[in-house]
Amino acid sequence: MSNDEFDMSSEDEAALVAASARVTNAKRDRSHEVALRPGKRSKITNKTNTAPSHNTVLANKILKEHFNLDGFRLEQEAAISRLLDGNSAVIVFPTGGGKSLCYQVPAVAFKYQDQEDGSRASGYHGITLVISPLIALMKDQVDALLRNNIKAAVLNSSVSRDQYLAVHDDLRNGRLDLLYCAPERLNNEGFIATLKAIPGGIRLLAVDEAHCISEWGHSFRPDYLKIARFAEEAEVERVVCLTATATPKVSEDILTAFSIPKEGLLRTTMYRPNLRLLAEANPKGTDYEAKLVVHLKANPGPTIVYITQQKAAMELAATLKSKGFPAKPYHAGMTPELRTQTQDEFLGSENMIVVATIAFGMGIDKPDIRNIVHFDIPDSIESYCQQIGRAGRDGKPSTCMFYLSTKDFHIRNIFTYGDRPSLHSLRLLFKDLCSPHRKELNVGDTFTVELYTQSRDVDITPTILGILYAQLELHFKLFRAAGTQYNRYKYTVKDRRILDNDISPAAHAIKGASKQLQKWTHIALDELTASTGIPRADLVRTLETWNEYDAIDLRKESVSHVFRLLRPLPSSATEINDIITHLDSSMGATEQQNLARTKSLIDLITSKQCFSRSLAAYFGETKNLPKACMHCTWCETHTQVVLPNEPPLPPDEAKVRNVLDAVGVRDDPRFLAKIAFGINSPRITALKIKQTGVFESMNVCDFEALVSVFRKACGEE
Numbered sequence: 001m002s003n004d005e006f007d008m009s010s011e012d013e014a015a016l017v018a019a020s021a022r023v024t025n026a027k028r029d030r031s032h033e034v035a036l037r038p039g040k041r042s043k044i045t046n047k048t049n050t051a052p053s054h055n056t057v058l059a060n061k062i063l064k065e066h067f068n069l070d071g072f073r074l075e076q077e078a079a080i081s082r083l084l085d086g087n088s089a090v091i092v093f094p095t096g097g098g099k100s101l102c103y104q105v106p107a108v109a110f111k112y113q114d115q116e117d118g119s120r121a122s123g124y125h126g127i128t129l130v131i132s133p134l135i136a137l138m139k140d141q142v143d144a145l146l147r148n149n150i151k152a153a154v155l156n157s158s159v160s161r162d163q164y165l166a167v168h169d170d171l172r173n174g175r176l177d178l179l180y181c182a183p184e185r186l187n188n189e190g191f192i193a194t195l196k197a198i199p200g201g202i203r204l205l206a207v208d209e210a211h212c213i214s215e216w217g218h219s220f221r222p223d224y225l226k227i228a229r230f231a232e233e234a235e236v237e238r239v240v241c242l243t244a245t246a247t248p249k250v251s252e253d254i255l256t257a258f259s260i261p262k263e264g265l266l267r268t269t270m271y272r273p274n275l276r277l278l279a280e281a282n283p284k285g286t287d288y289e290a291k292l293v294v295h296l297k298a299n300p301g302p303t304i305v306y307i308t309q310q311k312a313a314m315e316l317a318a319t320l321k322s323k324g325f326p327a328k329p330y331h332a333g334m335t336p337e338l339r340t341q342t343q344d345e346f347l348g349s350e351n352m353i354v355v356a357t358i359a360f361g362m363g364i365d366k367p368d369i370r371n372i373v374h375f376d377i378p379d380s381i382e383s384y385c386q387q388i389g390r391a392g393r394d395g396k397p398s399t400c401m402f403y404l405s406t407k408d409f410h411i412r413n414i415f416t417y418g419d420r421p422s423l424h425s426l427r428l429l430f431k432d433l434c435s436p437h438r439k440e441l442n443v444g445d446t447f448t449v450e451l452y453t454q455s456r457d458v459d460i461t462p463t464i465l466g467i468l469y470a471q472l473e474l475h476f477k478l479f480r481a482a483g484t485q486y487n488r489y490k491y492t493v494k495d496r497r498i499l500d501n502d503i504s505p506a507a508h509a510i511k512g513a514s515k516q517l518q519k520w521t522h523i524a525l526d527e528l529t530a531s532t533g534i535p536r537a538d539l540v541r542t543l544e545t546w547n548e549y550d551a552i553d554l555r556k557e558s559v560s561h562v563f564r565l566l567r568p569l570p571s572s573a574t575e576i577n578d579i580i581t582h583l584d585s586s587m588g589a590t591e592q593q594n595l596a597r598t599k600s601l602i603d604l605i606t607s608k609q610c611f612s613r614s615l616a617a618y619f620g621e622t623k624n625l626p627k628a629c630m631h632c633t634w635c636e637t638h639t640q641v642v643l644p645n646e647p648p649l650p651p652d653e654a655k656v657r658n659v660l661d662a663v664g665v666r667d668d669p670r671f672l673a674k675i676a677f678g679i680n681s682p683r684i685t686a687l688k689i690k691q692t693g694v695f696e697s698m699n700v701c702d703f704e705a706l707v708s709v710f711r712k713a714c715g716e717e
């Protein structure tokens with residue numbers, strides 16, 4: 001997992017927050033603050049309508065004057081009026097439906113409302129905070145707002161130290177209308193304190209990709225649950241949750257999480273009359289590349305071919321190129337420059353084909369995409385809908401082709417089964433978490449965990465570790481995420497005089513304890529704090545100041561997550577076992593849910609029904625739909641798409657023996673099954689198992705059957 005996924009700042013964030021506070025306090029005359037500050041802000045309320053028509057007029061004025069647009073689309077106006085009336089809302093519009101304006105217009109409107117009713121002084125209009133998991137898109141949105149002279153900023157891992165300090169200064173001085181950040185940033189105590197201190201408070205909290213809040217959603221992210229807690233704690237005035245795909249269950253979860261009444265749910269139809277939805281199922285061994293070539297020749301125009309694995313994306317793009325198609329790959333493993341270049345090329349092209357993993361498409365606002373092809377099975381109906389939703393935004397006829405093959409289940413299952421940690425791994429995690437040195441901790445103390453190191457030690461991927469920590473925080477209330485920090489600092493001296501002249505205790509300690517290893521001087525900050533009693537923040541600040549004055553070139557390495565203990569860590573075997581059992585069954589339930597999600601998609605495509613109607617029904621839409629769309633495989637042919645009967649093979653005894661001989665360990669049946677099935681993990685890499693030839697040797701078997709066989713081999717049955 002990249003740092004970006006945790007949205008780590010490029011600095012030790014606690015030190016940055018402290019630095020920004022210093023800058024702000026030095027610059028600001030705060031003497032008028034108390035007199036001007038409005039009364040205590042209301043909690044999330046759902047007030048009754050006061051002056052809707054007036055707010056609608058204001059919204060239309062802002063749309064024209066600040067966004068240069070003539071009129072609202074679909075339910076935009078209703079959503080914006082609702083928010084301007086002081087209510088919260090959940091907005092479910094399809095991709096490209098114009099969700100962003102639903103919070104951007106109110107963000108600008110608040111100060112006009114305040115001026116009209118005279119309730120707030122200048123600088124106390126508060127802010128709209130936008131939480132979005134898509135770091136790359138935040139910058140695009142902010143740039144577009146700035147071009148419209150709307151004061152917006154982003155705080156994420158890509159901003160420089162100077163930009164970071166400037167944004168904090170703007171926040172404290174009420175100079176911003178909108179701030180974008182990722183949900184992970186709400187794990188930072190310093191950042192939360194800054195948000196709570198914004199003059200005028202948070203007028204609107206906009207939660208993008210809000211389906212991530214629901215365990216029933218296809219991409220549940222536990223950090224999203226912390227957003228609702230934050231909304232309460234920071235007393236935000238109102239909330240708007242936005243998503244392109246929410247089943248009735250998911251919408252209900254979002255409404256409940258933010259205490260929004262049912263009438264706050266605004267959704268538009270999922271039905272897209274210009275999309276031709278086709279599907280084909282063929283036996284293993286079918287030459288799908290040949291089929292794709294025929295399909296692409298018959299359906300020209302900008303195309304996205306979705307495929308699951310990066311390597312496969314490269315290979316298929318190369319094949320298509322060799323056959324004369326203007327095809328290029330796109331996946332998360334490519335450099336950011338190459339990705340941007342490919343995306344820009346696609347946006348301006350009339351015939352390009354991008355063979356992409358799911359990394360491509362978020363925020364792509366190209367109206368004339370004529371084809372979407374699914375070369376592999378997407379994980380859910382939601383993902384399928386999001387991806388086909390990128391076609392034909394100009395309303396012109398476009399084609400979506402879904403190639404179905406039982407061989408693709410293996411790739412899908414690698415992801416589903418790979419996400420569940422084994423019981424053995426969970427036990428290792430707890431051994432590490434409750435290790436003797438942490439037993440000394442008191443409630444309120446902090447401790448750090450280096451997730452990447454722990455991931456290797458306990459054989460759980462960093463993403464899944466993040467989910468487990470969030471469960472321990474939210475469900476068991478053991479601790480609370482407090483931020484991130486760097487573990488290793490090193491520097492080279494550029495101007496020794498500044499260091500010599502700094503006689504502060506922190507400078508003295510750093511100079512005395514630094515270890516010179518070749519070019520770099522290394523400092524062990526935590527050890528230095530322990531031995532001198534000088535707070536870590538003081539040491540970091542001193543180093544940062546030297547760096548700012550160009551006295552040193554400072555480098556920071558190895559990120560740790562900081563947690564604040566809310567109750568004593570579990571110590572008895574029973575307590576630990578109870579937690580492990582809970583985590584294991586919850587991860588097991590997630591696994592089953594993910595399997596069921598893929599099955600729902602297959603069932604939908606292989607049933608004797610109109611695809612368009614079935615999709616709409618899945619999202620709870622029953623009214624105002626045509627009886628038959630007449631532009632899907634079922635409506636066009638009335639022939640059922642049938643998945644060939646190709647069940648998994650039973651585990652082969654000789655191959656099982658080979659795995660056992662090659663690996664040697666017998667402590668974790670799930671680990672052995674992963675080897676046989678072909679699911680990579682930190683431990684598989686550490687033990688160099690891929691070099692033994694047994695990795696993926698039983699990829700034609702059912703994963704659960706493999707777990708069962710290896711359980712016996714480990715003496716567990």
Ligand SMILES: Nc1ncnc2c1ncn2[C@@H]1O[C@H](COP(=O)(O)OP(=O)(O)OP(=O)(O)O)[C@@H](O)[C@H]1O
Nearest residue numbers: 069071072073094095096097098099100101244363
């Ligand atoms: N009322 C409007 N009039 C004209 N253009 C609009 C209007 N509302 C939105 N748009 C344009 O439609 C495009 C898509 O809008 P936006 O990015 O907000 O969609 P979205 O619902 O957030 O999509 P996604 O789910 O893909 O993120 C943008 O180019 C936006 O400027």
